[in-house]
Amino acid sequence: LRQEGGLSGFVNRFESEHDPIGCGHSSTSISTGLGLAVGRDFKGKSNQVVSVIGDGAITAGMAYEAMNHAGYVDSNQIIILNDNKQVSLPTQYNGGNQPPVGALSGALSRLQANQPLRELREIAKGVSKQLPGALPDVAARIDEYARGIISGGPSSLFEELGLYYIGPVDGHNLEDLVTILREVKNTQTVGPVLIHVVTEKGKGYAPAETASDKMHGVGSFDVSTGRQNKKKGAADSYTNYFADSLVAEAEQDSKIIGIHAAMGGGTGMNRFAKRFPDRCFDVGIAEQHAVTFAAGLAIEGLRPFCAIYSSFLQRAYDQVVHDVALQKLPVRFAIDRAGPVGADGATHAGSYDLSYLGCIPNMIVMAPSNEAELINMVATSASIDDQPSAFRFPRGNGIGIDLEKEGIIGLKGKPLEIGKAKLCKSGSDVALVGIGASVNECLEAAGILQSDYDVSATVVDARFCKPIDKEMMARLARDHPALLTVEENSIGGFGSQVTQYLCEEGLLDEGKLRLRPLILPDVFIEHATKESQVAQAGLSAKNIVAQVLGVLQRQKQKADADEEVRLAEKAREEEKVRNINAKLAASAAAPSSRPRVRKGPDGILVEFEE
DSSP, X not given: OOSTTSOOSSBXXXXXXXXXXXXXXXXXXXXXXXXXXXXXXXXXXXXXXXXXXXXXXXXXXHHHHHHHHHHHHOOOEEEEEEEOSSOSSOOTTTTSSSOOSSHHHHHHHHOOOOHHHHHHHHHHHHHHHTSOTTOHHHHHHHHHHHHHHHXXXXXOHHHHTTOEEEEEEETTOHHHHHHHHHHHXXXXXXXXXXEEEEOOTTTTOXXXXXXXXXXXXXXXXXXXXXXXXXXXXXXXXXXXHHHHHHHHHHHHOTTEEEEESSOHHHHSHHHHHHHOGGGEEEOOSOHHHHHHHHXXXXXXXXXXXXXXXXHHHGGGHHIIIIIIITTTOOOEEEEEEEBOOXXXXXXXXXXXXXXXXXXXXXXEEEOOSSHHHHHHHHHHHHHOOSSOEEEEEESSBOOOOOTTTTTOBTTBOOOOOTXXXXXXXXXXXXXXEEOTTHHHHHHHHHHHHHHHHOOOEEEEEOOEEESOOHHHHHHHXXXXXXXXXXXXXXXXXHHHHHHHHHHHTTTTTTSOOEEEEEOOOXXXXXXXXXXXXXXXXXXXXXXXXXXXXXXXXXXXXXXXXXXXXXXXXXXXXXXXXXXXXHHHHHHTXXXXXXXXXXXXXXXXXXEXXX
């Protein structure tokens, strides 16, 4: 699971006929289900459509839009709301004494089962169909009156949207749950039904019950303790460097505000919230609102930092363009999970942000090559007060750079000169211009080129995707026979910015410069290790070496380099097969060696040997 050659960690329609659609992002199930239900009705079929959504996912606007439409369309659809009172994601509220985010949580806890109401509503609906066009409002008043009498108060939000509400139901009482599901399935009433199921996250497995914020997305782990088998690097994670440097900035600037969309753990904003609880806002799974909320804060003269994963910021693109950039408001976007993201695969890969942000007027876009650069970019963004800015950084740990040698004390960075690149290494045969994590691959490639092929490479850390360092790019173009840009981003990103500038300046007109933009390929790269994904994309140091030798037309040497790449790919495939075979062999072991589970005296599932 979540390994190269294995199953995805998410529903994936290319893996199973029972997965109707891929679901790596939140709050989509009701919309998809309604489309399936209407499609079923058009085709004259009678199958059931069931949409499951969590109490975290239902905080997103898309879920309300879908429920509103479902109530209007009135197609048969069962919606199961899984309410575990934790908003599902590892937010700042988990494990604390604060309630889950949003008013919806309180509303859910007050709802009552309402079977008589469902029956009376169906009667009212039948009556309305027999009345003249001007009279259906009478049925609506009957319905409203019935809800007031039966429920003893105002109707629930779901009923207002046109959904029949059933619940709350104990999700761990399987007998009752199955009975209710069968009743709803067999009813002849028409329209969407919402079943409110209350559960306890991780129930039956003590490590998940006591540390639910750690079990949202898991790799391999020790079953007895729940501890995940994560490799510890020499450096902290980029996420933590970002959060701690933001805290350092906020210590000296009371106007700095943190915002995240139900991802306090994933974005590191929990660390900020711990130090500044009144200056950190979890808006729920509502990226669109997060961005425009930040715009409002910026109008008031505050300095908002909106921390959102690259793939999730895609959901708020119009707000970034219209509500922030067009207004030229200094909202700062801290974009985590840039580039390939390993086990989370294609659904969470940050493949497009340099492209979709770089094309927006007024936007400054940065990408750090290491943790020191990231800390300085946090300081840079904090200092920009007349336009929006963004910095993207990868999943995983920093490279272990000595921060004090970089002039960083106490994780407080220094603002960079806007649009100024950094010369890392001087050479003469080829210029390698990387941005973000790709700079480190360029440096490694330059070492291989020098030691193995006697090729002298200049390496530049671009730092800025927009604005690019035009003076540096012009000098590199004039002083080198070949120039390669390297980025963990799709077409339209940093390489496109450089190419556009070189074309506009006529620096390609004489045909002397051989230009190659190295980017992510035009495919979705599935889950694997980050290193494997970079190699698959052709962006590893060995791939860069092969590209350089090809550009310089050193055919024999390029053939050798291509063979190195092929052998590395072969070794990776063999390792993948070995891992799969080892796991298959382990699963086929004798029953006596297989772990089993049973309920212990406290009701918790425990392991024992059969």
